[in-house]
Amino acid sequence: MNRLLILGLLFCCSIYPVSRAAAQDTLSLDFSRPVNGADVRSHTWAFEDHEGKVTAAEVPRLVFRPDSALFHSRKKPLNHVNNLWLRLRLRNSGPVDSLLYLFTGWHDDLAFYAANAAGQPELMMHTGLMVDRGNVERWNHYTFPLHVRAGETRTFYVHVRNSFYRENEFLPVLYDPIHYAEFRHAQTDQYKGEVLVIQMLVGMLLVLLSITIINYTQLPDRSSLYFAAYLLGLILFFTLRLELKPFQLSFFHFCPLFKFYWDIPALLFCFYFMYMLFGNMFLNLRERYPLMEKIYRYGAVLTGILIVCCIALIATGNFRAPAMIYTWTYFFTLIPFGISFIALARRTRHHPLIRFYLFGSISLYLLTIWAFLNNTEPVPFTPLPELVGPYNVLVLGVLLQALFFAAGLSYRNKLVHQEKTKTQEMLIKQLNKNKELQRKLNEQLEELVKEQTTEILRKKMELEEQRKLQLEIEYSKKLAEIELKAIRAQINPHFIFNCLNSIQLFVMQRDYEHAQKYLSDFSFLIRKTLDFSRRNFITLADEITYLNTYLGLEKMRFEQKMSYEIVTDPSIATAELEVPAMLLQPYVENAVKHGMNNEDHASGLLMIRFNLLAGDMLECMIEDNGIGIERSRALRTLPGHHQSQGMEISLNRAELLNKMYNTGIQIEIIDKSKKQANDSGTVIRVLIPQL
């Protein structure tokens, strides 16, 4: 340990006098001789302007000191804004006026001043990665032409202001024009290689992006969209990297600060924000791994906030804090991501998509770590790709990741397609099954309906038959009842006993001839009545005889109080026409009674007419000259009056006959006074269709 210290001390002591001795204020150079990258570190004195308040006019009064530690030949991380004024005094010791070129490196903000005759610095050139808007010619601004006449000494000032977190090679060197051209060529060639890699990558990413977008239009899937965003972020990032490669064509030179904005935020956006969103969507974590989904979602949100913060910081001119943020983010998330990868890996079997995701993620991670570990640049282990030496390893990682993700996406599409097909197949199967089921059901239903219909029809028929039977029974019952009533009522018992009374009188009066006649008529009538009441139809001749006998008996009872007449149309074949038995008798009896009840006439007149109307319709008119049905009815409503039972029965009977034999008998009762005011009486009009 002590030895080491002593060694270090000795080294310092040895350096000091050398640097001291070399720190000559003015550099004498023969401009006519070739100058190829002469290191002018020892003659370039510097002043560090920490506050950044020094103006060009103050520069001659500044105290410049030689400080070779400021210079470095490789990239270097920067922890503070490097605001330097450099002074170079040059004496042309050669015989000719000539030109030399000064190159200090690719800096963020660079200004060249040449002191004029009065010793005041004059701004000759202002350039820098953050400032210069020139196209490819801007790269020529970084080398400064030094014109020093032979034997003359001139002072030049360079103002360097590096605020990015990385400082490029910082070494003041001089070239004669020829060697400057060589230097240029070498630089161009060197960066061409890097640019080629980047361009290839960008090209591939563009292809992937278009494929992804096409896929998305075909199969709208959020994960494709996120992947496209990821790709776009990467493309932009790498395209902007081109801006940093000298002597190469670039696209965004008109906005030199853009590349600095889309540096750390781009890394955060692509490898954290979009990465986690894509993972969520791609792996369907919401359904398969809700906890991880939550973590990824919150992680994405947090990264989003960080991106916004970084952009805000960059806007204020602070480039180092975002770099710190990214560094810490990278280191802090290494283990959680590792855990999540392991957790995901355990589920690979059930979820083939995880494999793609993991391979993509791990390949980038491993390659970045490998690249950072084997960093050729003299910087400590850092996740910032800007500081990493073999940049191509990172590019390869990114490419691998993108490819794995793309493959995963297409596999996912395949799965979706398969699932769709499967679902469709199942649907079709189910549909077929349903159809089959429906068919069966329909058949069953049809059968059932058929059965039911026949059952209903059968029942209906049964019911109909039953109803018919019942109706028939009812009819026959009614008929029997009415027949019975007919026997009892149609020949009014009153009439019978009065007849007997009359016969009795003849007997008592010893008028045996009359008694005989009366008795034989009466027995004829009773016999016919008994006979007819069992039959439904009798011939018209029989009916006329019957009515004649009946009216004869009535006439015998009432003598001159009544007269009657039966008029038959001579064209009627009375023996052939048929009329319902005992249908007319009640009307005739009624007519006899009414005819005698009229006080306007001394005797009742009864007319019975039989006519044959067109269409074989037999018309019977029973006409009396009584008071008429209307008045008679009015009288009958008084208490104690006889209700005409016979007529009612007759009406019932006509109805029954119509129902049973479809005879269509019509009975019409007309009050004569309604037709003619001075006339009175009732006309019963019975229409009996002949079949």
Added chain:
Amino acid sequence: MIRAVIIDDERNSRDIISLMLNKYCPEIEAVASAANCKEGIEQIRKHKPQLVFLDLEMPDGTGFDVLAGAYDASFEAIFVTAFEKRFLHTIRLSEVELILKPIDKESLLQAVNAVTARILRPRRHERYDVLLSNFGKPAGEMRQLVLPAAEGDEAVVSVEDICYLEGLTEKTIFYLADGTALHSPRPFRYYTELFAAMRFFQVNNHQMVQVPHIQKIDQDEHRLWLRNKTMLEVTERRKKELAAIWKQS
């Protein structure tokens, strides 16, 4: 001589009645005849007969109309009809005479004898009031009843006062709400027929109860109690019907 008027719309009928009176009832003299109600009332007013033969059914009314029309004239009536069921109930409740055509000698004589007895012992003939009061009403609303007494004294009874009646051999006893018992020479069967359409119910072979007078029916014991605490037997087959009727009223 008993003076009689014959009212009948048929001449044959009038002739035969007068012929038969001539032949079988010499103590009755037919002084006039009429063919309808109006004429009949006039003849009654004119001749003031003690007896009137009244046809029930005439063109301008019934025999009751004649009775009501000539109510002021005091006479006994014998109703004559060929076939008339409608007024039978009214006639029987008031115990007036009715003969049917063709008239036979026995029934004519029986009716004539019955009225002759009444004519000979002049008194107020309440039976005609009962007849007129019941006339025209349905059977259920007829309020009064004439009970003939064996000696010819009739008693007028308000139907609603009858608690129950009991049939004995050849006579019927009526027990009234006030505790009196009245005798009728008519057989029990005569009254069961007469009261069938009214609120009476035959509870056993010889007793008939007016339903509103029942207080309680003991179905298990086959007994019933009337409001006047009389207990009557109810035969097995009649008790259910009785209970139903009693509940309704």
